[in-house]
Amino acid sequence: MLACVHLLFTNLCGQKENKSRKFYKIHFKPVRLKISLDAINNLRVSRAVHGMMVFWRAGIAFLAVPKTGTHAYQAALADSADIILRGPPGAKHMNARKFNRHMRPILGKEDAKKLKTIAVIRDPIDWLGSWYRYRSRPQLDGLPNSTANVSFDTFVQDYLSDDPPAYARLGSQLRFVGDSEGNVIVDRLFDYARLSQLDRFLEKKLERKIIAPRLNESPQGDLQISAKVEAKLREERSKEFELYQSVAG
Numbered sequence: 689m690l691a692c693v694h695l696l697f698t699n700l701c702g703q704k705e706n707k708s709r710k711f712y713k714i715h716f717k718p719v720r721l722k723i724s725l726d727a728i729n730n731l732r733v734s735r736a737v738h739g740m741m742v743f744w745r746a747g748i749a750f751l752a753v754p755k756t757g758t759h760a761y762q763a764a765l766a767d768s769a770d771i772i773l774r775g776p777p778g779a780k781h782m783n784a785r786k787f788n789r790h791m792r793p794i795l796g797k798e799d800a801k802k803l804k805t806i807a808v809i810r811d812p813i814d815w816l817g818s819w820y821r822y823r824s825r826p827q828l829d830g831l832p833n834s835t836a837n838v839s840f841d842t843f844v845q846d847y848l849s850d851d852p853p854a855y856a857r858l859g860s861q862l863r864f865v866g867d868s869e870g871n872v873i874v875d876r877l878f879d880y881a882r883l884s885q886l887d888r889f890l891e892k893k894l895e896r897k898i899i900a901p902r903l904n905e906s907p908q909g910d911l912q913i914s915a916k917v918e919a920k921l922r923e924e925r926s927k928e929f930e931l932y933q934s935v936a937g
Contacts, residue, residue, distance in 0.1 A: 740782045742771035742795075742803065746893040749791070749805045752781050753864050755818040756808035756880050761890075768894055783864040784873045805873075806889075807865050809935050810880035812928045813921070815861060816844060817911040823855050833857075840911045848924055862931050870927055877935045 739762055741750045750765075752758035766772060773782060782791070784805060792800040810818070820835050820843045828834035832854035835843055846856035865874040878886040887898040913921075922929055 740773045740787070740791075741765060741769040742791075743768060743894060744770040744803075747802045747804055748890075748893055749787060749803045751784060751787060751805055751807040751865070751874065753807050753809065753861055754781050754859075755815055755822065756810050757883060758808065761886075764899060765890070765894070768896065781864075785867060788873065804875040806876045806878065806886075807874045808878045808880050808883070808886065809861055809865065809932055811932055811936070812861070812925060813913065813918070814880070816840075816847065816858070816921075819858055820911065841914050841917050844913060844917050844921055848920060860925075860928065862928050865931075872931065872934075879932075879936045881936065 739758075740752050741762060742748070743750070743765075750758070750761065752762070762769075762772065784807070787805065792803070795803070817840065820840050823833055823835040826836075829836055835855045838846075838855065843856055846852050847858060849856070852858075862870060862872075865872055865877065867873050876889075878889070891898050
C-alpha cells in the first residue's frame with residue numbers, strides 16, 4: 689500500500705497561507721530512501737502549466753511533459769511506481785531542472801545518481817494542436833483560457849506574441865527538458881509518434897507488460913494553419929523543431 693505524505697501547497701510555493709488551502713501529495717512505496725520531512729518541506733514548485741513518476745529499482749524518473757500522453761502511462765504504471773507526484777500542475781509536471789534541483793537532493797545525492805530521466809516529446813505543431821483542442825472543451829466556455837472562438841492560426845500567432853493571452857500561454861517542450869541554456873538534460877527522450885518504443889523500454893526495465901490506455905484526449909478541432917504562420921513558427925521556434933527532429937530521426 690502506498691504511504692501518502694500531504695504537504696500544504698502554499699508552503700511549497702513559498703506563499704502565505706490563505707483560506708483555500710490546497711494539498712500537495714507525494715506517494716511513496718516502502719523503499720529504502722532516506723528522506724527527511726524538512727527536505728520535502730523545502731521543495732519549491734511554481735504555478736506552471738499527469739504526474740512525474742520514479743521507479744526506484746529500475747532507476748527511472750519519468751518526467752511528465754504536458755500533452756504528451758503521460759496521463760495514460762500514470763494510469764497504467766501507478767502500481768509499479770515507487771514515487772508519484774500528484775496535485776497542482778507545477779508539481780506533477782515538474783521539469784528537468786526542478787527535478788535535478790529539488791527531487792534529487794530529497795532522494796539523497798548519492799542514491800539519486802543512479803536515476804535516469806526519461807520524457808516524451810511531440811512534434812511542435814501537433815503539440816500546439818493538442819493544447820488548442822484541449823482548451824476548446826465546453827468546460828472552458830467564457831473563460832480567458834478558452835480557444836472555442838479562436839482559430840488555430842490565431843492561436844499560434846498569439847502563442848508567438850510577446851504578451852500572449854491566457855489561452856496561448858503554454859511554455860515550451862525545450863524548456864521542460866533542457867537547462868537554462870537550451871541544452872537537453874533529460875537522459876533519454878521518446879517520440880510521441882512512436883510510443884511503442886517507450887513501451888518496449890519500460891517493459892524491459894520494469895519487467896512487466898505495458899498497456900497504456902488513451903486517456904485525457906482533447907476534443908476534435910480544426911487545425912488548419914496558414915503557410916505564413918507555420919513559417920513564422922518554424923523560424924521563431926527553430927530550436928523546438930530541432931529538438932523533435934533529434935528524437936524522431
